Each structure stands twice: as structure tokens, then as C-alpha cells.
Amino acid sequence: MLTFQVNDMTCGHCVSTITKAVRDADKNASVKIDLTRHQVDIESIEATAEQLAEAIKEAGYTPVALAAGAESSAAPKSRGGCCCG
Secondary structure, eight states, X not given: OEEEEOTTOOSHHHHHHHHHHHHHHOTTOEEEEETTTTEEEEXXXXXXXXXXXXXXXXXXXXXXXXXXXXXXXXXXXXXXXOTTO
């Protein structure tokens, strides 16, 4: 499983956008997103970690890869509101 910290993910629209970006890179990927922790867990067979991170970046977000089994201890950074604006 690959885990990314995405602190600029702030709402349900962000979750949908990131899920779509990941599925565009690997249509069979399993995506689990915890918005409260700003964490994206992905199980992918077809795409590499680099390809998935690039897909998330192209969707407008800043993914930071976490070590396997690591949990983020960073406090979420707020952009001061929702991306929907």
C-alpha cells in the first residue's frame, strides 16, 4: 500500500478529484482517503508511486509520500477555506 499526505486536500470535492486522478493512472486502484488526517492510501498494481504522485500533482495537489505503516504527525495546513471557493 502507498500512502500520501495531502495537506491541501480540504473538502469532498478534493477527495473526488484525487480519487479520479488516481483512477486515471490505474483504473483498478483501491483508494481510501481520510480527509480529517489528509491521508490518501492507494493499492495499485498498474501504477508506480511516482506515477500516482504525479497524477495527484497534476490534479492540483501536493502529495508527500509516507513510509509504509507511518502515520502523519503533522498538523494539517489550512488554505483558509474550501477549494470550491
